[in-house]
Amino acid sequence: MYDSSDKRYSEILDDMLAEVPDHIDKRDNTSFMFMALAPVAKAIYDVHLSCLWTLNQMFLQTQDSAFLLLNAEQYNIYPYPANQATVMGEFDVQVPIGSEFHTEAEQIAFTVIKFIKTENEKFYYELDSTIKSPDANIESGRLIPDDYIPDLTHSRVVELLIPGRTVENIEAFRTRFANERKQNIFGWNSDQYNSEVKKIKGVGQVRTEHHQPTFAGDYDVAVHILNSDNKTPTQALVDVVSDFLLNNTPFTHFPKVFGTQSDNVSVEVKITIDPMYAFGVIEIQAKEKIEELIESINSGWEFANRPLVLRVAQITAVLFEIDGVVDVPEVKINGSPNNFVANGINVLLLQTVSVTPS
Numbered sequence: 097m098y099d100s101s102d103k104r105y106s107e108i109l110d111d112m113l114a115e116v117p118d119h120i121d122k123r124d125n126t127s128f129m130f131m132a133l134a135p136v137a138k139a140i141y142d143v144h145l146s147c148l149w150t151l152n153q154m155f156l157q158t159q160d161s162a163f164l165l166l167n168a169e170q171y172n173i174y175p176y177p178a179n180q181a182t183v184m185g186e187f188d189v190q191v192p193i194g195s196e197f198h199t200e201a202e203q204i205a206f207t208v209i210k211f212i213k214t215e216n217e218k219f220y221y222e223l224d225s226t227i228k229s230p231d232a233n234i235e236s237g238r239l240i241p242d243d244y245i246p247d248l249t250h251s252r253v254v255e256l257l258i259p260g261r262t263v264e265n266i267e268a269f270r271t272r273f274a275n276e277r278k279q280n281i282f283g284w285n286s287d288q289y290n291s292e293v294k295k296i297k298g299v300g301q302v303r304t305e306h307h308q309p310t311f312a313g314d315y316d317v318a319v320h321i322l323n324s325d326n327k328t329p330t331q332a333l334v335d336v337v338s339d340f341l342l343n344n345t346p347f348t349h350f351p352k353v354f355g356t357q358s359d360n361v362s363v364e365v366k367i368t369i370d371p372m373y374a375f376g377v378i379e380i381q382a383k384e385k386i387e388e389l390i391e392s393i394n395s396g397w398e399f400a401n402r403p404l405v406l407r408v409a410q411i412t413a414v415l416f417e418i419d420g421v422v423d424v425p426e427v428k429i430n431g432s433p434n435n436f437v438a439n440g441i442n443v444l445l446l447q448t449v450s451v452t453p454s
Contacts, residue, residue, distance in 0.1 A: 103144075109137035156274055161266045168273045175269045178228035179297040181260030182332075184212060185239055187219045188250035197223065197239040197251060204232045206239065206253075223253075225260055232260045233325065257332040258298035261324045284345050289319055290398075296340055298333050300324040301398035303356075303441065315352035317345075320441060322356050326394040327445065329355040356397075358445035359438045361390065361406060365415065366426040366454040373420030379451045382421075385414040390446045397443050404438040425454050 103111070112133045113122050122129040152158040156167055168174065183206065185197070195208045206223040213220050223239075225232030239251040264272075279287040289304040300322040309316045321337060323329040338353045345351055363386055369378055389411065393404055408427045415424050429436040438444060 103141075105138055105141040108140055109134055112137055156270060156277075159270075164266070164270060164273070168269070171273075171277065173273055173276055175264035175266070176261070176295065178263045179258075179260055180228050181225040181230075181232035181234070181256065182209075182258040182298070183223050183225075183234055183253045184255040184257055184332075185221050185223045186250070186252050186254045187221065187248065188217070189245065189247045190219050191221065191241075191245055191248065191251075195245065196242040198242065199234055199253065200238040200240055202231070202234065202237070204234060205242075206232075218250075220254075222257065227260070229260055229262055230325070255330065257330050258336070259324045261298075284349060289317065289341075289345075289351070292344070293319060293321065293337055293340070296337055298323055298329070299337065300326050301395075303398055309350065315350045317349055317351035319351055319353045320356050321353060322394075322397065322443060326391065326397065326443065328358045328443070331355065357439075357442050359436075359442045360430075360447045361436060361444050362430055362448045362450075363411065363446070364426075364428040364431070364450040364452075365411065365424060366452050367415060367421055368423035368425065368454045370420045370422055375453055378418055378420050381418045382415055382451045383449045385418065386411060386449050387446060389414050390444050394443045397441070400441075403440060404442070404444060406436045406438075406444055408433065408435055423454070 113130065116122050116129055116133075120129055121127040124130055153160065153163045156164060159167060165175070185206070185208070190211075191208055193208055193210070196205060197208070198205045205226040207226060208221045209224050210222040211219070212222055233256055234253050235256045237253050239253060241248060241251065276287075276291060279291070281288045281291055286304040286306060290302045293299055293302045293304075302322075303320040305318045305320075307316060307318065319337065319341065321329055321334070323333060334353050334355045338351075341349075341351045341353065365382065365386075367378070367382065369375060390406070393406060393410075397404060406429060408429065411427050411429075412424045415421055427433065436444075
């Protein structure tokens, strides 16, 4: 059987011409034999491409996005939708529900949706961003009203309650779909807890543990969550998840939601650079590399079976990826030359990165 699976058009044509006896004229581009076989070789090549494309659509690892979504829809699995960021605003007067504000620096628009509390002569409200994006994840900053509000002199964002996010990336969805198909989601087991909680606005990674309660009224399901930025969630998000589980899980379950805490990490490095490179540029790249490393470690929190570890060797390795770095003679994590091990199931929270020339 002739195999054209890894051959290009020209190679298929060469193979066909090789089967023609040498006494027959088969010169390139001029002979009748060449001109007769060339369209056939092209047709064979096109059929091969069509078959290869069809074969790829049969497996979720190689499906195009449209077919991947159709495949997942059969199992009621969909990409996580985009959502607005929800922040807490602080005001010195009561403001009408529906009032619109925008941040001074980022020019992100927010709408007042709910009153929260009054404290120390200040009024606190929930505000939703008008865009569905991480760009709206503002933790603090001045708010400027779009319309005049009498006696308003103080308006600020004081806390990010629920992070905003864009629609789930297709490759991240592909990975999640593959993982969920391997799981046994049934009867509110750990897999179902993880799957359902992740659908809630603002939730990122989830870890669920079933255990025997030690006393009457104790919880028997511990649900640990991170926000969609893989950071410690706010109490507001923990409360949202708690309410969802209270209203949806079987009455024989007593789940309790925990916001996973963070361990602060400060990194100090000394680097030797090629004199042809500017230190300021390499310093910026080094900080970005270390931030990406921390994010990568935190992204594996859900499936980690031991505490997260930030290793000196990992920092050294990512720094050597930067053009112009010749040596990394010193790396310290929280002032220590040793690896840093997170406490329990905590994630890592990068505080500062100090880069100095050696």
